[in-house]
Structure formats: structure tokens, C-alpha cells
Amino acid sequence: MQKWEYVTVPVLIHSTKMILDNWGEDGWELVQVVTGPNPESLVAYFKRPKGEAGS
Secondary structure (H helix, E strand, O other): OOOEEEEEEEEEHHHHHHHHHHHHHOOOEEEEEEEOOOOOEEEEEEEEEOOOOOO
16 A cells, blocks of 8 residues: 655745745655745645655
8 A cells, every 4th residue: 555745835926836846856746735824825735655765
């Protein structure tokens, strides 16, 4: 059975692509993006299989 690990990451609107690309390079898959605590921020939810590089 596949086991997963998860992370939530604050994402500033002006640097969204850079932040998402950095997490993707480390093997994280974007699951969802939701509005953050203020209008200029978002929160991204990522997952990756346990045991992937960088874990």
C-alpha cells in the first residue's frame, strides 16, 4: 500500500510559479490551492510518496 506525506505551504501571489516549481522539483505534487489568511496570500497543499528524495 502506498504511503503519503503532506505539506502545506504559504504562497505569495507575486511569486506563485517560482514557489510551486521549487516544491515540484523536490518531488511534491500540488493537490490544492486555497485562499490564505489575507488577500495577498494563498496556501498550497502538496503530497508525495513517503521515501522520496529530500524527505
